[in-house]
Amino acid sequence: MACRSGCCCGSGPINEDNARFLLLALFIIIYLLCGAAVFSALEQPKEREAKERWAQRFEHFSQKYNLSKKDLNNFLRNYEEANVAGIRVDTIRPRWDFTGAFYFVGTVVSTIGFGMTTPATIGGKVFLMFYGLLGCAATILFFNLFLERVITVIAVVLKSCHERRHNKAVLPQNGRRLSDGNRAGGAGGSGGGKGEGLAGWKPSVYCVMLILGVAAILVSCCASLMYSAAEGWGYLDSLYFCFVAFSTIGFGDMVSSQRVVYEGHATAAYRLGNFFFILTGVCCIYSLFNVISIVIKQVLNWLLRRLEAPCRCCFPRRGHHPHRHPRRNVVAPGHLRARRDPSIETDAINESETDTGRRMSGEMISMRDFLAANKVNLAIMQKQLSEMAIGHPRQSSSSSRQNGFSGGVGALGIMNNRLAETSVDR
């Protein structure tokens, strides 16, 4: 909400979401500038070196065979043209046979885009634009669903570990009630949370990030073993290739599975392994990026709070924001008092995507709460919708003290409850 009263700090008229967006933009620009400086310092010497070396070779060759520079340049230009069509000095696998085209299509829909194969005909280019539109959208959905699934699984596993540890501690009286409460979906979830807060427990973002990080490293290391064995790259180079491919950057300076045959008659197995590793790797790294982005969002929120702290004039108005108060009293199943460390769940009370959002993320994270939460959530959704009618359309995370996974992860999470089709039925 715009803070109309003149505020001491200049950020008065900007609402929190915009402020966060701008702050992030600023951070990214600074990050880019620093990166540019560092990379430039690292790589420029080598670039100069490579240029000189090539100039020497060019000279040497043209002198040796008494060629004019123009002729040689023409020849090299022809070679460049051939490169674009996918030809290289050494024989490589065909570009546009079925498996080659499949690899190409894979690099398109995953948006990796190595560039070793690119359409040369006009028809191919036009078709690519339409094909890519739908394909990339579907694959983004796939990665987002994978992200949700992974977080659900991790949350369930961590929660059951936590439960086991917890149950051991709480054994005698509450033991039975707890386990009943946890099993019976119809108990409204809060049964399990009776004084113990188990049903409301959700894993911390850092935990999930750690797990995903370890998974990503494992996949990269295994893939690198395979690549360095099959392609003859160094291990570090393979790791670099893995990162570039899995993050969908896809420079194309190194591309796997380009030779016609691989030794040991392992060609088909290697190609399958390549496909499988790239798929898994992209999924893991995509999820990792999204989880890290949650942490970054929390850092931004913290920064914003620090920056706004001197502006006491803004806050009191916000605190009495009309559609805040009623929600504080809403008891959603599994809801708990705000935890101090950023966790996936809480502070959802202050968010409008709260209950539907948390039902969404609850569905992602705690499959058991889902059924229990139904009836209560419907009522809450009604309340929420009516509150939104009064308030202004800003949906979000305005409070977002500890954002965590509440409201969902990734782009799907962002769109949760903001569109007509994402509000009730997912």
Added chain:
Amino acid sequence: MYSFKMSSRQTCPRTCFCKHKYFSCCCPSLIPSRETARFYLLFVLIALYMLAGAAIFSSLERPAELQAHLLWERRLQDFRHEHNISYEDLKSLLHHYEEARTAGIRTEQGRALWDIPGAFYFVGTVVSTIGFGVTAPSTLTGKVLLVFYGLLGCSSTILFFNLFLERVITLLSFLIFWCHRRRGGHSGLEDSDGNRNEEWKPSVYQVTLILFVAVLLVACGAASLYSAMEGWSYLESLYFCFVAFSTVGFGDFVSGQREHHEDTRVYQVGNCLLMLLGVCCTYSLFNAISVIIKQGLNWMLRTLAWMYSGICNYRLQLRPLFKLCFSDSEPPKCYCEDNNPHRQQVQAVSC
């Protein structure tokens, strides 16, 4: 979604609320949860889409590839014979040239790759995950640094795109709500709170359409700029716009690489800004479309479930004493609204 009403009401008249399953039928253990089913269905669909795409691209491009091979062979032979160069020497020259290409050298004099603006362009393509590949680190330190740099940079940029998506949807919600308000006037808006609120959230189709138009505008505008400055045809520029904005980034066409561009700072800045805008809009468009695809998947799952329930019913009607499903697996946990008296019956009939 929460309760599933069987189409055959005569067998299970009450709504049954079955746990974790979309509905409980013959063999509950075989039916995955809805999310898992949707995930696998999407995987299968994408695989089919890729296979179809591969076939089409292959048929479109293979002839051109074969022709290009023939052409190159001819040119190679001609050059060899004309100047009497040994094959080995020529091959080694070309190898060297390939090496030089990865360091960014081209026959036409291009701009410097690793000066500050060039490095800025490079890190831009890294964090946005476009990754043209025109510039790629060749030192070991550069490669290692890239991994760590990219980890934080790509996450921040994904967050940036997500926040942009959020801002765009908020803005569009505002606009659409405002339009409805102005148009809708007194018609239905003041009936009940419920009505007003439902209109208030924009439909994903509206948002997609608006985003699509926005992307088209940006792409067409950018394409005219690129075709003017880079000397590409308009279609090639459009193709480049699509490839760059979707962050695929092949690298066959890259803007801002000509030498004289070094003098045109305005063009370089404009290039970066356009790419940024284009990528943001296209990312939002993709995500909006993905919601539509998700709807489609839900619809497909419903249809499949309906078909499956039809089959189940059919089987049950044929063999009323069919115990196979219940003999070794546990009976489905069905919570029917009035539980007790009919529970047995309900279970057997597989609500």
